[in-house]
Amino acid sequence: MRLFAKLLVIVVALGAMALGLLSLRQQRYEVSNEISRAHNRIVEQERAQWRLRAEVAQRSTPADIREAAEKRGIELAPVQESVTPAEEKVGTKSDAPAPKAGSASKTDAPAKARTQSKPANGKAATGGR
Amino acid sequence: MDAEANDTQAAAHVGVAPSNDRLGVSDAEQGRRTRRWARIAVGCTAAALALTVVRVAQLKLSPPEQLDAAAGRRTSVRKELAQRGEIIDQRGRPLAMSLVGYKLYCDPAFIYESGWDKAKKASKTDPNAVAECDPFRDAAIALAPVLRQPPQAVHELLKANAERRYVVLAQDVDEAQVDALRTMDMDGIGLETKLVRDYPAGGLAGQLIGKVGFEHTGQAGVEFAFNKELLPVDGRVKALRDAFGRTLWINRDDYVRGDDGQDVRLAIDLAVQEIAERHLGKMVEDANAGGGRIIVMDAGNGDVLAMADLLQERPGWKEATRDPSRKIHPSLGRNRNFTDPYEPGSTFKSFVWARATQLGAAKPSEIIQLPTGPYVTSFGRSIHDVKYPGPVAWKTVLVKSLNGGMAQVAMRLKHEDLQQMVRDFGFGQKVAIGIPGESAGIVTRPSKWSNYTQTSVAMGHEIAVTPIQMVRAFSAFARKDGTMVQPRLVLPRGASAAEDWVGGSKQVIATNVLAEAKDAMQGVVEVGTARKAQSEHYRLFGKTGTAELAVPGQKGYDRSRYVASFLAAAPLENPRIVVLCIIDDPDKRSKAGHFGGSIAGPVVRDVVDETLQYLGVAYDQEPAKVAKAAGH
16 A cells, blocks of 8 residues: 555656656747747848838938928928048138028938038027928 | 585575576576576677767768768758948948848759659559659649749749759749748748848939949949959858758858948049939930930049949931940940040030140230131141120130130240140049949040141141049139149048048149139039029039041041030139030030030039038029029
8 A cells, every 4th residue: 555655746746847857848838839939930020121211212212201291381491511530621612601501402311411500590400401 | 515505504504595506507507507598698799889889970970872871961051141331422321232142043853753753652542643744744733923023934934944953943032932842841942042132212322332243343444443352252061960950060160251342432423423314314315415424523633423324326317326235235345535535625625724824825814816707727627616796805815715825825825835724724634533344545645736736726626535534623613722632532441531532643733723713613614605504503614515526437427416514613713613515426406405504504514502501501693693693
């Protein structure tokens, strides 16, 4: 009887261990699968982002922006650039104020201005050229 | 025996008859049998388990071919696409970028087999199913609307490649087509991802940016020159898949991330490029010219803000600049701004005038004795001009672009002086713009330099230069210290323009001469040959040129074909940009004319106006003054 009880305990213990291990293994698989799916989703999102960037760039060429501004009667102002040390040394830039917004030609707004300091009138150059 | 007797006695004592006695088998025998059977059962179970383990190991390690094929591949290795570096303009606008595209392929042999299998199954309910079966026809009918092709074409393609296992149906399929194909769920077709290069700005700066080929490697322009930097390194993913082919597991070591290529930042400003191409294109059309070239360069740091090269097909004209690559694709064409030298004509006089003045060969106010007809040199060469005003000041020689005056003063210089001038201004040497195919131009060797060469070079003939060389040389007039700036097309990675600014060359124009040369070239615009280049907002200085084109393969010039140009900088006091516009072979019969001042001048004026306004450079003159000066 005692022998049977011992055997039973061993079998149950082994079974529980196997169950636990199997369950852990299954969880590991599920986590890994979820990670893999997340990875695939990231890749897809990244590719969608590439596509959207291209679309944005295609629809915001200088000519498009100029035409759109003309159509809506918007006058674009130039982005005032700071004088770089090199330019200061050579003296190729004027310190005089930029043309007024109304007189500026209609070109586009740069995505990343090299230096976007405030224009002479003190207002931030939002939507400037 | 004693124990056995005791057991019997004990059983008798409790009144139960010993069972062994009843069955006729002793307890000992029963026990032995039980143990034997138990051993057999344990042995069999152990053997069965061992066999199972062996079989599992065998199936796992070396499965039979049939089973392996039926089970399918449990792992798959796929390429993890990395992005080719972007080409961006000075302000970060993308000029070239990579996207993921799809290629549609099919397995005609599989389509055929699968079609027949379906027909055979369907024949149980439809007796005509086999007789009417044509798998390729059915596939063609299903695919044709998605591929936007006639079904016959798809059918022919499948039939012609019936034995093959991989046939590309479409090199590039768009998102809508991909969705439609996924909805179809058709056997025997597949989508392969690949990188496609997109040029969001369209054809703007096309020859400069270049193009990639099918393998996504650069074929021309910056794409070719910086292919190594732009090239990505694809990653790799090995995934365990379930019975449905879904990703089940990716080991950490089985994922190798791809490395995107480096971005290349050009000095080009897309807005300025658009301004330059728009005005150049309009003039090329108006003048019915064979082509046109334009460069806009920042005089301060040498950034090439715009560089365009147009060619125009003119039906019925036998003379034309040939560029076979451009016919394949406009972006594959050579960029003539640094590949094709041309005779600069009178624009070259500005450099000769400055050096002659610097060497004291003539003073700006000195009267140059010119006849009222062609000037004949000491060695008997007759120099022709459009007009013959007689004796004029040395400054006026430049303002009115008088060949006779230039030839006369050039003869006061030693040959070595003019040769040194040519070298100092960088002619005959490559600019090192960083793109293959650059020409150094053509300069007569000192050993072959004659008096004829001396007078020709003084007028911008017998020398061939590239537009980029001209712009670099003219930057010396636009800088306060008389040094030339090194033009740059590509900005250094991760640094601002100011940090990596390349200093000017040695001084090529003395500062005192600089002011006089600029004054004379301002005269060119205000009262000279470039009056049409006067801007309402900015004061320009520059020099026009109208050179006859050489007759191809022969000596001498074609008197009816020209290259008209205007080279200028603005604003006058603190020049910010240098602009060169060249109109190739304009039609003399066109309304626009064929002189540099009349066709290249207005292009430069408009480009200067819009570019300087865009850059936020203050106006330096009143519109009324211009109207008065121009006699409007």
